[in-house]
Amino acid sequence: MGNLLAIALANVEGMIxxxxxxxxSRLEAVADALRRASKLLQGGEPG
Numbered sequence: 001m002g003n004l005l006a007i008a009l010a011n012v013e014g015m016i017x018x019x020x021x022x023x024x025s026r027l028e029a030v031a032d033a034l035r036r037a038s039k040l041l042q043g044g045e046p047g
């Protein structure tokens with residue numbers, strides 16, 4: 001789960017700092033990482 005959160009955080013920080021553009025695909029990747037982490041916290045498979 002740590003990797004999923006690190007991915008999401010790195011992307012968001014990059015967007016805040018202006019290093020990466022907040023494209024729809026990048027935002028979807030962040031949302032996906034957070035969904036998968038949420039499933040792990042709830043005891044499910046990250047799938």
